[in-house]
Amino acid sequence: MFSSTKLTSTKTDATKTSTAIDNSSSADGQYSAAAQGQLAKLWTWIAAHPKSIAAIILLISMTLFMTLNVNGYWDFALPLRGKKLLALMVVGYAIGVSTLLFQTLTHNPILTPSLLGFDSLYVLLQSLLVFFLGAISFTSLDPIAKFTLEIVLMFGASLLLFKLLFSKSSQDLTRLILVGVIFGVLFRSLSALIARLINPDDFVVVQSASYAQFNTVNPQLLGISLFICAITAIFVWRWRYQCDVLMLGQAQAINLGINYQRLAFGLLTVIAVLVATATALVGPVTFFGLLVCALTNRIARHMYHTERLILVSLVAMICLVLGQTIFEQVLDMAGVLSVVIELAGGLMFLALIFMSQRRSL
């Protein structure tokens, strides 16, 4: 099990590397002493203001996303791209924050809800709903009612999964992750099986729900998602100090007067809601949250949630918006972003595993 001291030790690593880069830049003989001083000052300023820097990068990528290659068709492009931009940002927020909270709750920097099968659970629920209701009544359901129903089911199911995973195998981290991963495979196989059992028209409905799609976003869901994100943001922001205490470990948190049961329940609700939102909008992405949280832990100055919650949302939004801009407008490869994110996230996961392995040796 990783403890919060491990979490803070990543932080010291980050400062170490930043000073190392600092030294190397000042050792460069090409600059005059004054320029060196300027550069060092700039670097310390950058390292000291990760949030502002991230916000600036996000603004730049948003502008690029909205304006690149529009070729004069503004009234056509702006609403279309605006909707997509909003969706990307909502997804970035949902995945980033849910993963960060999940890592806090489980005291573990290499977990994400997706890795334990939470979002394939959502896809399975979709398939089950289609299976029992039929595609026609499924698609004609009132979107708000449908989404509420899905979230309630999702929350109940993820509570069960969480209980099972953390009561049976919380002692052994590797077993926990492996069981979670296999649960994910099981849910995906079950969805695939259901998809084969229903008729072809229904199959299309399920199929479109089970792939990560950053290009086609359901506009109906966007409004609901925005609303949900706003509500969760209020709760998460109110819990931010309690989360800091929670990172000390369950026993310490209880000792320090945290109502652990209630906080854990609340956090799990928020996580389930956010995972369902992100999955409903773009489909499952396994490693994105992990990638974003690892990046955030690198660049954040300390592990307080006040800073990291904002930072993780910004980093996730940058990854999605900038990535989508580059792939769509610069490289002309529209659908590749989810594959690339999975690839980078998978490599990050392996790197984290090997790093923790080396530390524990």
Place this chain on the structure above:
Amino acid sequence: MSLFSPRTHARLKSSTAPSASSWQSGTGNALHRRTVVPPWFINTASLILMGLLVLLSLSIGVADFSWSGILQSLLTQSANSDSSLLLVSRIPRTIAIILTGIAMAVAGMIIQVVLKNRFVEPSMVGATQSAALGLLVVSLLFPASALIVKMGVATIAAVFGMMLFMLLIHRIPPTDFLMIPLIGIVFGGIIEAVTTFIAYQTESLQLLSVWQFGDFSGVLAGRYELLWLTGALCVLAYIIADKLTIVGLGDNIALNLGISKRQVTWIGVGMVAMMSAVVVVTVGMIPFIGLVVPNIVSRLMGDKLRRSLPAVALLGASAVLLCDIIGRSIRYPFEVPVATIFGVVGTVLFLWLLLRAPSEQ
């Protein structure tokens, strides 16, 4: 005899085995129990089971078919529609299923012995995914090349994938036996992401899905014969079974008994790569057979390969036959691919293997 289980392996090296004391206790008991069930009994029972399943498999299908028609054509010495159906479709399909089941189960057993880990199988060490990648690349670069060339490239790719994986896990201590399948799953996912990326860019996703999704519906006479090669490889595995067992006992024991560990390991890796490549080329990936079947057999009759290999092969064949029969009858007259069925059955069995372990302590 379960001397090569990580637990005993660790005990040979040092007396402290922190995390290895969990599920191995089940097989560890087999040391004292010896075999409760004699091998001849298991083999006869699984042979009878397989015979029944073969008859069932031959008589299930969409086209009209009756055994009396076969008898009639045998008596009158003339071919009718029943006998040609049997010869062109049903018998090839059943043989293909049996050979695939045998190949995947035996390949799983070999890789488990060579890596000294109970929880791996060809798709968890990157073998099948690399084979699909190699196959895709050669099909794109040299679409006109002969099938045997494509298969050769797939085999080489599978060997490379497994080599990379073995390099990756080189530093993982043998006591941390659950880490290896976890890394393997992520590693396989990364290779799959690369493959999907290439397929996406070259618009050959449809081609790829044929290999990524095991299915016997396309098997007719003339399209499965390559699978006999895996039969030959299984015979070879039986011949060198004792050497493989000794390598599985650990490096020092192999050295003491005069077995070249390196040579036998490479033969094992090569055989697994070849079997995976042949299966991927002809029917596609079928996950979890190589994991579940060897585990069940070794629970029943220990780990001495010469004794357990026939049972592994027979049970592997029966498992795939059963799942194919379920797949063909669950939504008659449509067909559910065997990989989908095995995805559900296999994951449930694997979860059972993973989760029941801690309670045995």
